[in-house]
Amino acid sequence: MKPHVMGWDRASMDVKRVVDVFRVDPESVGNGTPTERAPDPELGTDIIPAARYYSPEFMKLEWERVWTKVWLLGGRSDDLKEPGDYICTDIGKESVLIVRQADGSIRTFPNLCLHRGNRLRPEGRGNAEKFQCMYHHWTYGLDGKLEHIPDLCTFVQGGPDGMKLTPLPCIEWNSFVWFSLDPNVEPFDDFIDPLKRHLEPYHPERMAWTRDITVEWDCNWKTSVDAFSETYHVQGIHPQLKWYLDDVNVQIDCYGKHNRYLIPFAAISPRVAMPSQIPPAIHEIMVHAGMDPAEYEGRVSDIRRDVQLFKREHGAAQGKDYSELNDEQLTDDYHYTIFPNVSVNVHADDVMLFRQRPHATDPNKMYYDIWMFGLVPEGEEWPERVRHQRFKHGDKTIGQVLDQDAFNLPTVQTGMQSDFFPGLHIGDQELRIRHFHKVLDDYIYTHGKGPDDL
Amino acid sequence: MDLGLAGKKAILVGAARGIGYSVAEVLAREGCDIALTARSEDSVKDAVANLSKYGTKVVGKAVNAKQPEEYKAWIDWAIEALDGVDILVPFTSAGGGMGSEKYWYNAFETDVMGVVRAVEGVIEKMTEQQRGAIVLLGSTSVGEAMGGPQAYNAMKASLITWGKQLALWHGKNGIRVNVVSPGPIEFEGGNWDMIKGTMEKFYASQLRQQPSGRLGRPEEVAKAIAFLASDAASWCNGSHLVVDGGFTNRTHF
Numbered sequence: 001m002k003p004h005v006m007g008w009d010r011a012s013m014d015v016k017r018v019v020d021v022f023r024v025d026p027e028s029v030g031n032g033t034p035t036e037r038a039p040d041p042e043l044g045t046d047i048i049p050a051a052r053y054y055s056p057e058f059m060k061l062e063w064e065r066v067w068t069k070v071w072l073l074g075g076r077s078d079d080l081k082e083p084g085d086y087i088c089t090d091i092g093k094e095s096v097l098i099v100r101q102a103d104g105s106i107r108t109f110p111n112l113c114l115h116r117g118n119r120l121r122p123e124g125r126g127n128a129e130k131f132q133c134m135y136h137h138w139t140y141g142l143d144g145k146l147e148h149i150p151d152l153c154t155f156v157q158g159g160p161d162g163m164k165l166t167p168l169p170c171i172e173w174n175s176f177v178w179f180s181l182d183p184n185v186e187p188f189d190d191f192i193d194p195l196k197r198h199l200e201p202y203h204p205e206r207m208a209w210t211r212d213i214t215v216e217w218d219c220n221w222k223t224s225v226d227a228f229s230e231t232y233h234v235q236g237i238h239p240q241l242k243w244y245l246d247d248v249n250v251q252i253d254c255y256g257k258h259n260r261y262l263i264p265f266a267a268i269s270p271r272v273a274m275p276s277q278i279p280p281a282i283h284e285i286m287v288h289a290g291m292d293p294a295e296y297e298g299r300v301s302d303i304r305r306d307v308q309l310f311k312r313e314h315g316a317a318q319g320k321d322y323s324e325l326n327d328e329q330l331t332d333d334y335h336y337t338i339f340p341n342v343s344v345n346v347h348a349d350d351v352m353l354f355r356q357r358p359h360a361t362d363p364n365k366m367y368y369d370i371w372m373f374g375l376v377p378e379g380e381e382w383p384e385r386v387r388h389q390r391f392k393h394g395d396k397t398i399g400q401v402l403d404q405d406a407f408n409l410p411t412v413q414t415g416m417q418s419d420f421f422p423g424l425h426i427g428d429q430e431l432r433i434r435h436f437h438k439v440l441d442d443y444i445y446t447h448g449k450g451p452d453d454l
Numbered sequence: 455m456d457l458g459l460a461g462k463k464a465i466l467v468g469a470a471r472g473i474g475y476s477v478a479e480v481l482a483r484e485g486c487d488i489a490l491t492a493r494s495e496d497s498v499k500d501a502v503a504n505l506s507k508y509g510t511k512v513v514g515k516a517v518n519a520k521q522p523e524e525y526k527a528w529i530d531w532a533i534e535a536l537d538g539v540d541i542l543v544p545f546t547s548a549g550g551g552m553g554s555e556k557y558w559y560n561a562f563e564t565d566v567m568g569v570v571r572a573v574e575g576v577i578e579k580m581t582e583q584q585r586g587a588i589v590l591l592g593s594t595s596v597g598e599a600m601g602g603p604q605a606y607n608a609m610k611a612s613l614i615t616w617g618k619q620l621a622l623w624h625g626k627n628g629i630r631v632n633v634v635s636p637g638p639i640e641f642e643g644g645n646w647d648m649i650k651g652t653m654e655k656f657y658a659s660q661l662r663q664q665p666s667g668r669l670g671r672p673e674e675v676a677k678a679i680a681f682l683a684s685d686a687a688s689w690c691n692g693s694h695l696v697v698d699g700g701f702t703n704r705t706h707f
Contacts, residue, residue, distance in 0.1 A: 016642075240652040272651065273643030276471070277549045279652055294556035299494070 008428050010248055014235070015270040021249045022305050024326045032324055033198045033334065035262070038253040043434040047423030050416040052437075052454040053220040058444075059363040066340055066443045067092055067181065071191045073342050073355055074098045074170070074177045075125075076209070076371075079385070080106060084128050084142055087177065088121045090367075093360045095119060097131065098170060098177050099142050106172060108179040109144035109165035124388065140165060175205035194255055195336060201324035202346045207373035210350070212388045213398060214369050217406065219413035221341060221356045221366040222440075226424075227405055228335070228343040228354060229432040231263060235271055237404045242269035243279035245333065254435040257339040261432060265347075266304040266331045275300055285331070288349070290314055307331050311348065319377030322348055337432060339439050349375045364413055368406075370398060458685035460485030463536040465529065467519065467572050468545035470497035472644050473591075473636060473679075476672035477543055480680045482508035486541065489532035490514045511536070519546045519568035529575030539579050541683045542588045544572040549645070550606040561609035569613060573620065577629070584628040587683045590617040592635035594698050610635075614694055621692030630691040632682040637698025640669040665700040674699075 011018050026036035052058045075087040080100040087098045088111055095111035097120065111120050113133035120131045120140065130147065131140040139148040144165035152159065170179040171188045173196070178188060189196070217224060227233070234247035241247070246267040253260050266285045268274055278286070278293050282303055286293045289307050298306055308327040315322040315330075322330060330348045337343050345352040351373045359365035376382055389396075393410065397403050415421060426434050441449050459481060469478045470492035478488055482505045490505075492498050495516040502514040513535045517528040533539050546568025548560035569590060580586030594600070596611035614633050621631040638660055640646040646669055650657045661667060678697045681687050696702060 240654070243648055243652050273647065275643055275645065275648045277645050277648065279648055281652065292554050292556060294551055294554035294560060 010270065013248060013270075015248055016273055017270045019246065019249060019268075019270045019301075021246060021264045021267065022308075022328075023251075024328050029326050031197070032201045032326055033329065034194075035326060035328065037251055038255060040252075040431065041254050041435060041438070043431070043438055045426075047425055048434070048437050049423045049454045050421050051423075052440075053222055053413065054363050054417050055454060056363060058454050059358070061444050062358065062440075063092055065446070066440065067358065069180075069182050069185065069443065070340060071169075071171075071178045071180050071185060071188055073338070074108070074179045076373075077172050077175050077177055077205070078208075079125050080177065082127060085125070086121070086128060086142075087125050088123050090123050090357070090360075091181070092358050094181055095123065096168060096179055096181075097121060097144075098179060099128075099144075101142055106170055106177060107143055108168040108170035110168070112165070113138050113140075114146060114160040114165065115149075174200055175207075191257070192338070195258055195338065198260070198334075198336065199344075199346060202329075202348070202351065203321070203324070204346075204351050204373060206321075206375055207351055208376050208383050209372070209386045210374045210383075211370055211372035212386050214367055214388070214390045215395075215398065215406070216359075216390075216392045217366050217368045218364065218393045218410040219366060220363050221358045222436075223409055223413055223416075224354070224356045224366060224368055225337065225341065225343060225436060226430075226433045227409065229259075229261075229337055229436060230430040231261065232427065232429040234269070237408060238401055240281070241401065242272045243275065244281040246270065250429070252431050254432065257439050258337060259432045259435045260334060260336040262328070263333040263335065264304060264328075264331070265333050266307050268300060278303065290318060304331050315348075319379050320349065320375060321378070337436060339436070340443075370402070455686055457484060457681065459680065459683075462486045462540040462684075463538050464488050464541035464543070464683070465532045465536070465539050465572070465576060466490040466543050466545070467568065468492055468547065469543075470494065470501040470514075472545075472641050473639060473672045473675050474543070474545040475501055476641075476676035477545075477679050478505055478512075479508075480673065480676045481541070481683070482510050482512060484680065484684075485510055487511040487536050488513070489536050491517045491528055491532075493518060519571065520563050522567075522571060525568075525571050526575055529572060533576065533579050538583060539576045540583075540586060542572060542576045542580075542586070543591075543679060543683065544569045545591055546572070547591075548606070550601050550604050552602050552604050558605040558609075561605040565606065565609045566612060570616075577624065580629045581624070581627045586624075586627075586629040587687075588617075588620065588629065588631045589679050589682050590614075590631065590633045592617075592633045592694065594635050594637040594696060594702050596635065597704060598702050617694070618692045625691055630682075630687070632687070632690055632692070633694045634675065634679050634682065635694065635696045635698070636670060636675040637664075637696075637701035638669045639672055639675055641672050660701075663701060668699075670697070670699050 024035055029035055072091055074089050079087055083100050083102040085100045096108050097111045098108045100106055113120055115136055115138045118133050118135045120133055137150050141147050146163040149159055168179055169185050231247040231250050234241050246264040246269055248270045249264055251262040266282050283293045289311050291310050308330045311330040325348055333345050335345045341356040343354040353371040355369035357367040445453055464481050464486045466474055466478050468474045469490040478490055482488055487510050498514040498516045502512050505512040517525055519525050546564050548564035551557040590613045592614045593610040595607040617631050617633040638646050675697050682690055
């Protein structure tokens, strides 16, 4: 078995120091999030063809074989508190209504009127007693049944078959709602495997919305997924994070459809010299944990471990139940890609989730949903739901780090379309990108990938 | 010009990195024997090993300057190891920080008392020798805006006052005391290295304030300190030398 922490030679990289980071013993995690390093999949070294990022043909294949076949993240359960609460969310050319029923269950159906195809609701959230089409007032119940057609007697053929909108599979898991456009989709438990055990210990149901933003980005949805799947770019576009996280001692794990990496936070990158003063961003981590950095007597290199120990000791008194999390999880970033389009950073005190949705018609555009949630300590009032904001690429800042991520994407998207760019030349630190594209291949090329396939 | 440093015995506190280490290097190169310390055992070991190449006696041991007993014992040990002390340069500092009252105690304990205890630890020997040079470290932040109202800036200012009074008091015993105030100095692992990486705009604004368009290097301060510590500066006593490449705006009359 390879060394627990690393799959690459840390001494030969562009680093100043070789650093051994504290890791919990994988045997010690019990029923918590597994920490054991998964064996690296054999995925070869071929380029990833650039055309899959801009070809309309490939986009069509993705629609037919991925987006209409998989489970998709729809929203948050706590946005569906009362009967009639609904989330209307778009995916490609489709739009669905996810609706809380009187019996507490949820149902999902296409957001359209069976009469002339009009959308019943604009994208967003709301509460309805019924869904009435604005056009001719055809009216549907919360369960999608067509309850009323004005002047039904004038339709000699009667109402549409079944008098209901197609019920779509949907499920609530771990405070989120999921749906599929495929009525015959595999069971959700099979799809999400093995991530239930990984993500449930974070208890996102104890967290409340802190940010809800959708940005129309000028790149393909996969350009975005790739950007969040490796830490190699930290030394490139996020120089400031070298005094916040360790981008070298990263553990990568690829599972069936999904993958993750574990990044030590509150740490100094081996790419820079160890400072003697506490860096501002790590200072903030300490303050957030309830520590006074001015009181701190240890070395900067000890902070990560000391924050873990401090949170372990004081979490309960702060109304934060960390009992199901291991020590690493109290500081570090466990980052998962849930195939195909969810990139989620899970932390003990917050979740930072990105949902990456394709544009309906243009492979060079996508929708980047930023969903952030913060732990609400026990006894504190549940905060008011933040307002959803929507804008276009570069219009507004979404924070320094994400701005840095966003900045490159349009030029990556245009550069990839050059005749002189055959495809992505991927290294070991980017193994998750290779894994993601392999899973994509398995969906798209069900009978095996041919030499001319993208 | 001969600085007359060859054979001198220097005690350097907080000299494993940055300006402190650079002073150790300049003095060793000039032929001084050196006893140095810092908080981390490893970094002291590395510094001693690196300085040995200059062929003078270099010894070191880690110490926590916030522990008066331990610190005093270290100074005694250093004087004994060098068989005397001609030069003292204490660099102890807790660094900056705002928002917690504790920063005042930290700055007092480390920036002020770390220096006071070192001076008091050597003054008897220097008096007995009727010979000695002490250089204290101020900062340009004592006189100009830097990072907000901080305990660090105010405590550093107190050293300039105290340094002058030491000079007046001990001058009769052949002991000179001077203060050097560096401007922003950049070196790997130093604060400005981190600021360059984490606060790019602030760093750039500081560069614009430097007439030469760059920050200082440790050896550029170290050489000024070495001069004041040397016999070549025999008539410098109670002076305050700003070494900042022209960073500060004020005219010092």
